[in-house]
Amino acid sequence: MRRCLVWLRHDLRHRDHPALQAACADPESEVVAVYLRTPRQWELHDLGAARIAFEQAALPGLQADLAALNIALVVAEVADDTQIPAWMARHVAAWSIHHLYAHRAHEIDEQRRDAAVAAAVAEQACGMSLLDDVCLVPPGRVLTREGRPYTVFTPFKKAWLTHLAGVPAARGAPPPRQRCWLDGSAVTVPASQDSWTRFWPAGEAAALTRLERFIATDLSGYAVARDHPESDGSSRLSPYLAVGNISVRQCLQALRRHGSGDASGAASWLNELCWRDFYRHILAAFPRVCRHQAFLGATDALPWRHDTGDFARWCEGRTGFPIVDAGLRQLREQAWMHNRLRMICASFLAKDLFIDWRWGERHFMRHLLDADLAANNGGWQWCASTGNDAVPYFRVFNPVLQSRRFDPQGDFIRRYVPELATLDARSIHAPDAAMLRARGIDYPPPMLDHAQARTRVIAHFRGLRTLNAAQMSLFSAT
Numbered sequence: 001m002r003r004c005l006v007w008l009r010h011d012l013r014h015r016d017h018p019a020l021q022a023a024c025a026d027p028e029s030e031v032v033a034v035y036l037r038t039p040r041q042w043e044l045h046d047l048g049a050a051r052i053a054f055e056q057a058a059l060p061g062l063q064a065d066l067a068a069l070n071i072a073l074v075v076a077e078v079a080d081d082t083q084i085p086a087w088m089a090r091h092v093a094a095w096s097i098h099h100l101y102a103h104r105a106h107e108i109d110e111q112r113r114d115a116a117v118a119a120a121v122a123e124q125a126c127g128m129s130l131l132d133d134v135c136l137v138p139p140g141r142v143l144t145r146e147g148r149p150y151t152v153f154t155p156f157k158k159a160w161l162t163h164l165a166g167v168p169a170a171r172g173a174p175p176p177r178q179r180c181w182l183d184g185s186a187v188t189v190p191a192s193q194d195s196w197t198r199f200w201p202a203g204e205a206a207a208l209t210r211l212e213r214f215i216a217t218d219l220s221g222y223a224v225a226r227d228h229p230e231s232d233g234s235s236r237l238s239p240y241l242a243v244g245n246i247s248v249r250q251c252l253q254a255l256r257r258h259g260s261g262d263a264s265g266a267a268s269w270l271n272e273l274c275w276r277d278f279y280r281h282i283l284a285a286f287p288r289v290c291r292h293q294a295f296l297g298a299t300d301a302l303p304w305r306h307d308t309g310d311f312a313r314w315c316e317g318r319t320g321f322p323i324v325d326a327g328l329r330q331l332r333e334q335a336w337m338h339n340r341l342r343m344i345c346a347s348f349l350a351k352d353l354f355i356d357w358r359w360g361e362r363h364f365m366r367h368l369l370d371a372d373l374a375a376n377n378g379g380w381q382w383c384a385s386t387g388n389d390a391v392p393y394f395r396v397f398n399p400v401l402q403s404r405r406f407d408p409q410g411d412f413i414r415r416y417v418p419e420l421a422t423l424d425a426r427s428i429h430a431p432d433a434a435m436l437r438a439r440g441i442d443y444p445p446p447m448l449d450h451a452q453a454r455t456r457v458i459a460h461f462r463g464l465r466t467l468n469a470a471q472m473s474l475f476s477a478t
């Protein structure tokens with residue numbers, strides 16, 4: 001009798017799960033799945049309470065789904081990753097496990113952890129396999145003619161598209177086991193009462209429902225609606241993808257099934273799935289980004305500000321720029337922020353306030369349900385012009401123009417900055433201080449002058465003598 005253990009991490013589902021499938025490949029094998037809570041590690045990696053609660057909330061449903069396959073789900077707790085090798089060694093020995101399966105991680109700390117676990121279980125005569133799961137095309141496969149990783153999105157995408165035909169079809173649940181040597185004790189999860197729970201039902205079933213609904217009703221208008229925060233025109237699947245309640249192959253399959261529908265919507269959504277792969281390929285190929293170093297090393301010499309007062313105003317959504325404040329307040333209410341707002345808010349922090357982008361990156365990690373090192377770091381470095389943005393550093397988002405363009409009627413602002421709800425579409429994007437006073441509206445004046453802030457940040461970037469050479473090498477590395 002072959003006994004297998006499947007170690008679940010950010011892959012909390014039972015369908016299209018390569019590690020589960022591999023463990024169940026032998027019809028005779030008995031399989032147990034394990035999920036380890038690591039509170040100290042979460043803290044070290046800046047994972048916030050909402051994200052942790054969202055991940056945990058998926059466990060009872062997953063336990064039931066696995067139980068129907070005769071697979072027990074064990075949930076245990078260790079303080080942090082350093083304790084996992086010993087925990088695994090103890091349990092593979094106690095349960096006489098032949099093989100441990102998990103999905104490959106690309107972050108430095110996680111790779112070290114997995115290597116230590118493989119060594120620890122090997123001492124108990126247990127093998128360990130890491131399978132590709134998180135990307136459509138695994139990191140390391142999309143390379144230039146010279147065999148180097150791409151560092152700019154457009155050429156990466158061109159090459160990435162040629163690999164898509166090889167993406168395996170999404171699979172269903174693995175075949176049920178005949179028996180299991182364990183009964184996992186029932187997982188209990190305290191229900192969160194926080195406001196984000198109204199927007200994000202947890203678990204695999206909720207994720208699949210959302211995917212089907214998005215493909216059926218929203219994909220056709222996605223290319224345009226995705227940029228307008230009020231229209232809710234994007235899939236809102238990122239939290240489910242981040243904790244793995246759904247696989248990216250299931251997304252691709254649903255997209256392909258949609259077939260002859262609106263081509264621009266489908267192409268545009270595929271483009272976003274490609275960005276997701278791109279940032280993970282970057283993280284895997286350039287591990288320094290895991291250490292919070294700038295992708296463009298020269299920009300680490302920029303004299304970033306570390307002003308805690310200004311940073312607090314930004315975090316609280318009291319900058320006096322309504323679209324920026326609306327984005328940051330959406331983050332507080334939903335533990336999620338629309339992509340356009342993420343770009344505007346990140347640009348405002350890094351460019352207008354010239355505050356260290358790493359502070360913003362950490363704030364997002366701590367508050368987003370979809371917190372993901374690769375996508376978050378990539379997004380922040382893109383906005384701060386320290387990373388893989390093909391647009392030069394002097395592109396600085398104007399928050400008022402962005403607001404007029406992407407929230408023209410001001411409806412999104414009205415929803416999240418209710419003190420401005422009575423303002424008309426003309427004045428809501430940059431309210432006049434005298435008018436606010438006259439109407440008795442308590443809303444802060446703009447905390448800076450955008451034109452001056454823009455001049456300041458451009459001067460700082462120009463001052464980096466080595467930047468141009470670094471950027472040139474980035475652009476030529478296609």
Ligand SMILES: Cc1cc2nc3c(=O)[nH]c(=O)nc-3n(C[C@H](O)[C@H](O)[C@H](O)COP(=O)(O)OP(=O)(O)OC[C@H]3O[C@@H](n4cnc5c(N)ncnc54)[C@H](O)[C@@H]3O)c2cc1C
Nearest residue numbers: 234235236237238272276339342370371372375376379380
């Ligand atoms: C500063 C900044 C920080 C970000 N931090 C994160 C993060 O921590 N986690 C995260 O998942 N995304 C992050 N993003 C990317 C993007 O904002 C979100 O993925 C997107 O808003 C999720 O909404 P959606 O699911 O409706 O996306 P859709 O538009 O429906 O896109 C489908 C999926 O593609 C992926 N995706 C879309 N855009 C991007 C992108 N630009 N980069 C990488 N993947 C993308 C997501 O998994 C998303 O669910 C960040 C972007 C910026 C600018």
